[in-house]
Amino acid sequence: xxxxxxxxxxxxLADPTRRxxxxxxxxADATVGELAEPYDVSVQAVSKHVRVxxxxxxxxxxxxxGRPPVHLEAEVFDLMTKWIERYRQxxxxxxxxxxxxxxxxxxxxxxxxxxxxxxTTATASTSPQEH
Amino acid sequence: xxxxxxxxxxxxLADPTRRxxxxxxxxADATVGELAEPYDVSVQAVSKHVRVxxxxxxxxxxxxxGRPPVHLEAEVFDLMTKWIERYRQxxxxxxxxxxxxxxxxxxxxxxxxxxxxxxTTATASTSPQEH
DNA sequence: GCGTATTTCAACCGAATGGTTGACGAGCCG
DNA sequence: CGGCTCGTCAACCATTCGGTTGAAATACGC
Numbered sequence: 001x002x003x004x005x006x007x008x009x010x011x012x013l014a015d016p017t018r019r020x021x022x023x024x025x026x027x028a029d030a031t032v033g034e035l036a037e038p039y040d041v042s043v044q045a046v047s048k049h050v051r052v053x054x055x056x057x058x059x060x061x062x063x064x065x066g067r068p069p070v071h072l073e074a075e076v077f078d079l080m081t082k083w084i085e086r087y088r089q090x091x092x093x094x095x096x097x098x099x100x101x102x103x104x105x106x107x108x109x110x111x112x113x114x115x116x117x118x119x120t121t122a123t124a125s126t127s128p129q130e131h
Numbered sequence: 132x133x134x135x136x137x138x139x140x141x142x143x144l145a146d147p148t149r150r151x152x153x154x155x156x157x158x159a160d161a162t163v164g165e166l167a168e169p170y171d172v173s174v175q176a177v178s179k180h181v182r183v184x185x186x187x188x189x190x191x192x193x194x195x196x197g198r199p200p201v202h203l204e205a206e207v208f209d210l211m212t213k214w215i216e217r218y219r220q221x222x223x224x225x226x227x228x229x230x231x232x233x234x235x236x237x238x239x240x241x242x243x244x245x246x247x248x249x250x251t252t253a254t255a256s257t258s259p260q261e262h
Numbered sequence: 263g264c265g266t267a268t269t270t271c272a273a274c275c276g277a278a279t280g281g282t283t284g285a286c287g288a289g290c291c292g
Numbered sequence: 293c294g295g296c297t298c299g300t301c302a303a304c305c306a307t308t309c310g311g312t313t314g315a316a317a318t319a320c321g322c
Contacts, residue, residue: 010144011141011142026221026222032299032300042282044281048280074219090154090158091156163270173312175311176311178269
């Protein structure tokens with residue numbers, strides 16, 4: 001699990017139980033025991049889930065004095081939102097362009113002109129480099 | 132992998148390679164071969180990745196006539212965006228309320244008043260029910 | 263129709279997940 | 293101090309995941 005944080009965040013939220021925990025944590029901090037209550041799994045399992053959320057940076061444990069409560073860190077959501085928005089916009093932009101192309105193309109081009117013959121399609125920017 | 136779509140989408144994007152593929156697909160449709168090019172893994176592995184993206188509904192394969200190109204379905208992004216936004220707003224709302232509480236609380240409360248004695252904290256709405 | 267390129271199917275492998283049970287450490291209360 | 297509750301650590305188990313190789317399909321050019 002040496003993945004980048006974005007991967008960890010997505011992975012953490014890929015589990016319905018974990019997603020539900022996050023949902024509940026938006027309402028209030030909670031102890032591990034409280035978090036475990038609704039699910040019929042062992043407390044240890046929940047502890048592991050919390051650990052996963054923590055590794056993803058979605059959650060912190062102030063651990064100040066008494067019962068260390070689990071606390072949501074909402075900022076991390078922005079990581080995902082940024083990624084998603086970026087590519088969604090790019091996709092929409094592309095569809096717009098594609099519409100233009102289709103509009104500019106009267107009607108001809110018999111059967112299969114899409115994607116061009118070879119090596120024209122993608123492969124464009126060789127390094128879409130994540131970040 | 133009988134998980135709900137939201138889980139599948141998150142899981143699909145938890146892999147950097149898959150995320151990169153999605154990023155490239157926002158630029159143009161591509162064949163499996165084209166998609167495979169930049170990575171030094173077998174084409175079969177990429178085929179599997181595409182399958183995962185497809186199961187998540189992030190991608191379709193028109194498969195009409197010629198080379199079946201892989202096509203991005205951007206609408207699915209909304210699924211995630213909705214989930215994220217919903218809980219982010221809830222979290223922000225909560226912080227706002229919490230600030231109010233802190234503001235209303237002069238200074239007293241000696242050492243450890245947080246989380247209340249018992250069963251007061253979370254457990255509130257018993258069913259945060261996902262969707 | 264044949265050959266070739268592209269893609270998928272199938273079996274297998276190592277590592278990671280999500281879960282279990284059992285034991286141990288840390289804080290409270292009486 | 294003794295006990296209780298809470299949480300984590302540890303070992304173990306079944307399943308899934310991402311990758312490999314090899315073989316079969318599928319679709320195109322000629």
